[in-house]
Amino acid sequence: MVAMTKLALDGAHAAAQAMKQINPDVVAAYPITPQTAIVQTFSQYVADGEVDTEFLAVESEHAAMSACVGAAAAGGRVMTATAANGLALMWEVVYIASSMRLPIVMSVVNRALSAPLNIHCDHSDSMGARDAGWIQLYSETAQEAYDNLIQAVRIGEHADLLTPVMVMQDGFITGHGVERVEVLDDGAVRDFIGTYTPLYSLLDIDEPKTFGAWDMYDYYFEHKRQQTDAMSKAMKVIVDVGREYEKVSGRSYGILDAYGMDDAELAIIVLSSAAGTGRSTVKQLRAKGMKIGLVKPRVFRPFPADELVEALRGVKAVAVLDRSISFGAMEGAGPLFLEVCAALFAAGIDTKVVNYIYGLGGRDVFPQHFEQVAGDLQGIADSGKVQSLVSYLGLRE
Amino acid sequence: MAEEKTWKETTMGGVVLEAGSSANYKTGTWRTLRPVHDMENCTHCMMCWIFCPDSAIVVKDGRWVAFDYDHCKGCGICASVCPAKAKAHEVTGKEGKVIQMVSEGE
Secondary structure (H helix, E strand, O other): OOOEEEEEEOHHHHHHHHHHHHOOOEEEEOOOOOOHHHHHHHHHHHHOOOOOOEEEEOOOHHHHHHHHHHHHHOOOOEEEEEOHHHHHHHHHHHHHHHHOOOOOEEEEEEOOOOOOOOOOOOOHHHHHOOOOOOEEEEOOOHHHHHHHHHHHHHHHHOOOOOOOEEEEEEOOOOOOOOEEEEEEOHHHHHHHHOOOOOOOOOOOOOOOOEOOOOOOOOOHHHHHHHHHHHHHHHHHHHHHHHHHHHHHHOOOOOOEEEEOOOOOOEEEEOOOOHHHHHHHHHHHHHHOOOOEEEEEEOEEEOOOHHHHHHHHOOOOEEEEEEOOOOOOOHHHOOHHHHHHHHHHHHOOOOOEEEEEEOOHHHOOOOHHHHHHHHHHHHHHHHHOOOOOOEEEOOOOO | OOOOOOOOOOOHHHOEOOOOHHHHOOHHHHOOEEEEEOHHHOOOOOHHHHHOOOOOEEEEOOEEEEEOOOOOOOOOHHHHHOOOEEOOOOOOOOOEEOEEEEEOOO
8 A cells, every 4th residue: 555645625626636646648628517626626737737638628518528539539548527517518429439439537526407407416417328338437425536536547448448437426515525535646646547558549640540430230230239348348347446446545446335235134225425324324223223234336337237136135125216317217217226126127136126316406315314215115124015116305295 | 341340350449440441432332323424525624533522533644534433422513514515425325415414223
């Protein structure tokens, strides 16, 4: 383990700090709340000469991701950051980045999509991009946002993957909440990420190549199959990079974080910052004798079906908390719930699973909400009956 | 086209490794109208060669040689810009320009 500095940083500044130490070749970005602090802070690093990065202050997020694609095709190590409507405006190019196999790393500070206009946290932005071919890592804390960004560089650039990575943190809750963050030495980050040697480069004038070429019914299908093959290899890479990072940082990163699951009969699954509230509530409930655990997936893409099935084996009732809605899905459920159901069904496990939509547009989630969920789960486990497949936490009914 | 590769064999992300390989792509199959040429009345002015957007006019030593039907998409620009006249076109038999368009099936 190398020397570390303890800093008081909010999530956005922790992400900017990681970007500074990664020192990417190119950053093209456009500010949007609550991500602005990342781009603003990073641009100051550029102005102060603390990084070697070519910083492109573009006119929109569509241009930001387009510039990232060009720079990554040229062979650069490329990063950007966005949130909510900015990610929505990137949409077209988000797919192009992954399809061209460009390992861009993007910080997403989760924020609700308009309308009505809202700047606070929910996961509708990144969940909307869940089929865009990017690896998705969700961070609970500023520390995780920092650690995940550094690991994302190695994950995306792995020769088996060459796939872009989004690193999420919760807008305002994590993004603007100051925490103690342990920061690695610059040299340790530099050694960990190494140098990036692109498979192909647009700047290779001795052997010129074409990127983003015409790809019809004779080859497009094969290229999509390659992308899904990369996703199937990503889980191992994420685990391997996590192990290596633990040696450097002393902090352990896997696919998911399971708390109290060894003897759990009830389980709550939740992403990102709400897992902290959930874990402390679960801790108190366990102290009272309730056999309940909490699972926080760190990785949503690729979806950790095997790992979740393993964690949930033997559990009598499961609650999946979603901070977004897949409108028109079964009973208006959220994406995490739907994928958990699919994973359990495919594994032949008929545990009762219910869904709670929470926290949309930054609505707070409190310990009493988790207590309510735990009570519901106990009722389901005792009766074997589900009263409501999809419920809402903290909604005025 | 060369023999089609499987998803395990083809390049990642559809990167084309060979420069200038679009010439291997036979776009002539897209054609519904086909340009035809009357050599006897051609003045070799090269207007068709200048305007052809697909470089499908084959020229040698300053003289019109042939259409490259593997790449000609049948847009008709050559026939439109052709200034030379034929009394009875050697392919269509019709009075008109040296380059005329006929249906691809004819």
